Amino acid sequence: MDNLTKSRHIVGTAATLKPPAYQCNVTFMGLLTARSAKQGIRAVAKRAGVSTASVSRAINNPESVSASLRARIAQAIEAVGYIPHAPARILSSRRSRTLGAIVPTIDNTMFARGIASLQKYLSSVGYMLFLTTSGYDLDIELQQARNLVSRGVDGLVLRGDCHHDALRKMLADNAVPFINVGIYQPDRPYPCVGTDNEAAAHRAAAHVIELGHRRIGIVSALQRNNDRASARVAGFRRALAEADIELPSKWHVEVPYTLDDAREAARYLLSLGERPTAVVCGNDVIAYGVLLEAERSGYSVPRELSVVGFDDLDWSRHLRPSLTTIHVPTAETWQRAGEYLVRHLAGEQTIMHHEVDYSLVVRESTALPSRSPK
Amino acid sequence: MDNLTKSRHIVGTAATLKPPAYQCNVTFMGLLTARSAKQGIRAVAKRAGVSTASVSRAINNPESVSASLRARIAQAIEAVGYIPHAPARILSSRRSRTLGAIVPTIDNTMFARGIASLQKYLSSVGYMLFLTTSGYDLDIELQQARNLVSRGVDGLVLRGDCHHDALRKMLADNAVPFINVGIYQPDRPYPCVGTDNEAAAHRAAAHVIELGHRRIGIVSALQRNNDRASARVAGFRRALAEADIELPSKWHVEVPYTLDDAREAARYLLSLGERPTAVVCGNDVIAYGVLLEAERSGYSVPRELSVVGFDDLDWSRHLRPSLTTIHVPTAETWQRAGEYLVRHLAGEQTIMHHEVDYSLVVRESTALPSRSPK
DNA sequence: CGCTTTTCTGAAAACGGTTACATCCTATCC
DNA sequence: GGATAGGATGTAACCGTTTTCAGAAAAGCG
Numbered sequence: 001m002d003n004l005t006k007s008r009h010i011v012g013t014a015a016t017l018k019p020p021a022y023q024c025n026v027t028f029m030g031l032l033t034a035r036s037a038k039q040g041i042r043a044v045a046k047r048a049g050v051s052t053a054s055v056s057r058a059i060n061n062p063e064s065v066s067a068s069l070r071a072r073i074a075q076a077i078e079a080v081g082y083i084p085h086a087p088a089r090i091l092s093s094r095r096s097r098t099l100g101a102i103v104p105t106i107d108n109t110m111f112a113r114g115i116a117s118l119q120k121y122l123s124s125v126g127y128m129l130f131l132t133t134s135g136y137d138l139d140i141e142l143q144q145a146r147n148l149v150s151r152g153v154d155g156l157v158l159r160g161d162c163h164h165d166a167l168r169k170m171l172a173d174n175a176v177p178f179i180n181v182g183i184y185q186p187d188r189p190y191p192c193v194g195t196d197n198e199a200a201a202h203r204a205a206a207h208v209i210e211l212g213h214r215r216i217g218i219v220s221a222l223q224r225n226n227d228r229a230s231a232r233v234a235g236f237r238r239a240l241a242e243a244d245i246e247l248p249s250k251w252h253v254e255v256p257y258t259l260d261d262a263r264e265a266a267r268y269l270l271s272l273g274e275r276p277t278a279v280v281c282g283n284d285v286i287a288y289g290v291l292l293e294a295e296r297s298g299y300s301v302p303r304e305l306s307v308v309g310f311d312d313l314d315w316s317r318h319l320r321p322s323l324t325t326i327h328v329p330t331a332e333t334w335q336r337a338g339e340y341l342v343r344h345l346a347g348e349q350t351i352m353h354h355e356v357d358y359s360l361v362v363r364e365s366t367a368l369p370s371r372s373p374k
Numbered sequence: 375m376d377n378l379t380k381s382r383h384i385v386g387t388a389a390t391l392k393p394p395a396y397q398c399n400v401t402f403m404g405l406l407t408a409r410s411a412k413q414g415i416r417a418v419a420k421r422a423g424v425s426t427a428s429v430s431r432a433i434n435n436p437e438s439v440s441a442s443l444r445a446r447i448a449q450a451i452e453a454v455g456y457i458p459h460a461p462a463r464i465l466s467s468r469r470s471r472t473l474g475a476i477v478p479t480i481d482n483t484m485f486a487r488g489i490a491s492l493q494k495y496l497s498s499v500g501y502m503l504f505l506t507t508s509g510y511d512l513d514i515e516l517q518q519a520r521n522l523v524s525r526g527v528d529g530l531v532l533r534g535d536c537h538h539d540a541l542r543k544m545l546a547d548n549a550v551p552f553i554n555v556g557i558y559q560p561d562r563p564y565p566c567v568g569t570d571n572e573a574a575a576h577r578a579a580a581h582v583i584e585l586g587h588r589r590i591g592i593v594s595a596l597q598r599n600n601d602r603a604s605a606r607v608a609g610f611r612r613a614l615a616e617a618d619i620e621l622p623s624k625w626h627v628e629v630p631y632t633l634d635d636a637r638e639a640a641r642y643l644l645s646l647g648e649r650p651t652a653v654v655c656g657n658d659v660i661a662y663g664v665l666l667e668a669e670r671s672g673y674s675v676p677r678e679l680s681v682v683g684f685d686d687l688d689w690s691r692h693l694r695p696s697l698t699t700i701h702v703p704t705a706e707t708w709q710r711a712g713e714y715l716v717r718h719l720a721g722e723q724t725i726m727h728h729e730v731d732y733s734l735v736v737r738e739s740t741a742l743p744s745r746s747p748k
Numbered sequence: 749c750g751c752t753t754t755t756c757t758g759a760a761a762a763c764g765g766t767t768a769c770a771t772c773c774t775a776t777c778c
Numbered sequence: 779g780g781a782t783a784g785g786a787t788g789t790a791a792c793c794g795t796t797t798t799c800a801g802a803a804a805a806g807c808g
Binding site: 424425426427428431439440443462464465466467468488 | 755756757758759760763764765778
């Protein structure tokens with residue numbers, strides 16, 4: 001307390017005056033209510049002249065209490081400024097109405113959108129969300145999951161099906177339901193909701209093949225610990241294989257999730273003597289990198305190089321040339337993940353494997369291959 | 375509800391078969407360990423042949439317990455697969471080692487980056503983060519704050535100083551410390567960390583003025599409930615005023631945070647008979663919109679139109695022409711907010727108003743005004 | 749070797765809710 | 779009118795930790 005006051009860094013004269021006042025204020029008010037507001041529910045009960053049980057009932061199950069009592073209690077709650085203590089509630093009821101989510105990183109538009117959608121849905125049904133990140137590290141993911149379970153989450157939303165074995169065991173041991181989002185794997189014994197990345201990637205590659213391209217490069221995201229990236233690569237390769245197109249190993253590059261890395265990969269690809277006439281990319285950000293680098297190097301897209309993305313971020317339709325890509329309804333996917341868990345927790349029937357449709361959006365970045373490829 | 379079930383898309387026979395098996399499995403394992411793992415700490419205590427108090431001490435304050443006991447307990451914890459129950463811990467210790475954060479939206483690169491940084495820092499010091507969103511709505515922010523306080527957070531990170539009055543009172547009443555991030559207001563009695571948006575905006579506008587522009591437009595973010603946006607506008611206007619430059623009211627437009635809106639605003643601005651030779655923007659996304667629309671309309675940037683952004687997002691240096699903008703160290707800012715609260719909670723000395731430096735990054739989108747403005 | 753510190757450990761009372769169970773009413777029905 | 783069902787409320791035992799306090803053991807000391 002005291003040292004705090006001293007320590008405040010004070011800038012300007014106005015500031016020199018105000019902070020102490022604030023300090024005082026806070027401390028005073030804190031103490032003031034500390035006395036009255038402690039023992040939360042009992043204070044309310046006393047004020048309303050009822051038992052704590054009634055207050056609890058009035059809050060959690062208003063129907064179960066007479067209208068007059070309900071009103072009296074509501075007024076007492078207001079008067080005391082009562083805020084229920086969630087941890088106590090969780091402890092005694094063994095339910096938290098909270099879900100946990102672990103994403104590789106929040107710093108990726110797709111995940112940010114998904115999380116936003118999930119959170120919005122959850123709050124609409126009275127749930128909260130505990131969000132953590134793993135940085136594509138399975139051990140960290142496990143640790144975060146432990147953390148969340150320890151926190152008492154009722155269920156867990158995970159990205160993909162690429163997890164530490166101990167994670168699944170731990171969740172089973174603690175009877176915490178979970179769902180893998182962003183992938184679709186009907187043959188696995190775990191709930192999931194998402195698009196079939198392999199099929200969608202296949203569609204993307206098929207598109208450029210249909211246009212007549214035979215020299216096709218792949219720039220994918222890092223496949224390590226990323227089943228979504230792997231599935232997409234698998235889809236690309238299957239499409240090529242089915243069309244009897246060979247993929248020189250130097251035409252397949254993997255890059256991290258930044259524009260700079262993508263540009264570097266594109267620079268490499270475009271510098272090859274023997275270069276592809278089309279590039280399919282593991283995600284839109286990578287595609288942007290390819291587009292930018294192609295422009296910088298003086299190659300015309302799509303005349304000399306066709307580019308396909310995957311995700312359909314905002315920029316894709318604004319860019320010039322706009323990007324042909326796979327549209328994935330991220331918001332819907334994540335919301336459905338929430339729905340699954342909420343319904344599951346409510347004891348309702350749920351469907352374990354839910355496929356979300358993708359679609360190929362053809363824009364300006366793809367075209368027939370030029371007559372005379374270098 | 376029902377229509378949801380109907381709408382579910384089931385593909386393949388595997389899906390039809392597996393779910394029941396899984397259901398069984400989970401339930402079984404759940405019950406199995408439910409018996410052995412319950413009563414967490416007592417199970418550990420019994421197994422190690424010690425009291426619950428010792429186990430608790432071994433976990434929270436390892437030094438306070440003899441080495442042999444510590445080892446025995448560690449082994450028991452491992453054997454039982456014990457995961458501490460955070461709510462119980464919070465209830466009993468009255469500390470959660472958890473901070474709450476309320477941002478307008480997660481779906482904005484700046485906030486996403488900031489949150490990521492804050493979360494990373496917090497987890498490095500053993501704290502967790504509870505993240506919620508307000509959608510720029512003060513009432514929702516208040517409600518979310520209640521929620522977080524109810525959850526037992528030790529402190530709160532808020533965006534800016536534009537809050538519901540009841541919010542400050544509620545936090546004071548409950549003695550929950552907080553900090554306003556993303557702004558710098560040394561004359562206000564509340565802790566804050568961030569850049570001086572007014573000064574930075576002033577710098578941005580001064581830049582185009584120095585280049586010789588006299589016909590300057592402003593495209594800002596919505597100022598309502600957004601002190602950061604307002605401060606920037608104020609800075610722009612002050613710079614103009616100081617240079618005796620008049621700002622026709624039709625040259626100041628406000629837009630929401632999407633590329634489409636920004637483009638629309640730019641379209642409007644460029645369609646005016648009397649149009650500016652430079653546009654200063656409330657953030658980079660808006661600037662992107664102006665850039666894109668200028669290109670579409672055939673105006674050359676920067677020859678015919680100079681554009682200045684604010685934030686320095688990734689795209690700004692990749693775009694062609696690359697964007698002159700104000701660089702703001704978001705990650706650092708949010709991390710410092712976390713540091714402030716953590717140190718404050720630890721009773722350490724803290725600095726109440728912390729200014730984070732901005733810088734003007736001059737790139738290709740600004741230049742001298744052309745000789746013959748229309 | 750007895751006495752005082754100090755260190756380590758255990759027993760039990762919180763912490764702030766929920767909820768099973770008991771109790772007390774008040775209609776309802778024969 | 780008395781028995782009874784059923785709804786509204788109260789009592790008190792938990793939920794799984796932490797933490798105070800006190801006792802036991804070990805260590806230091808003259």
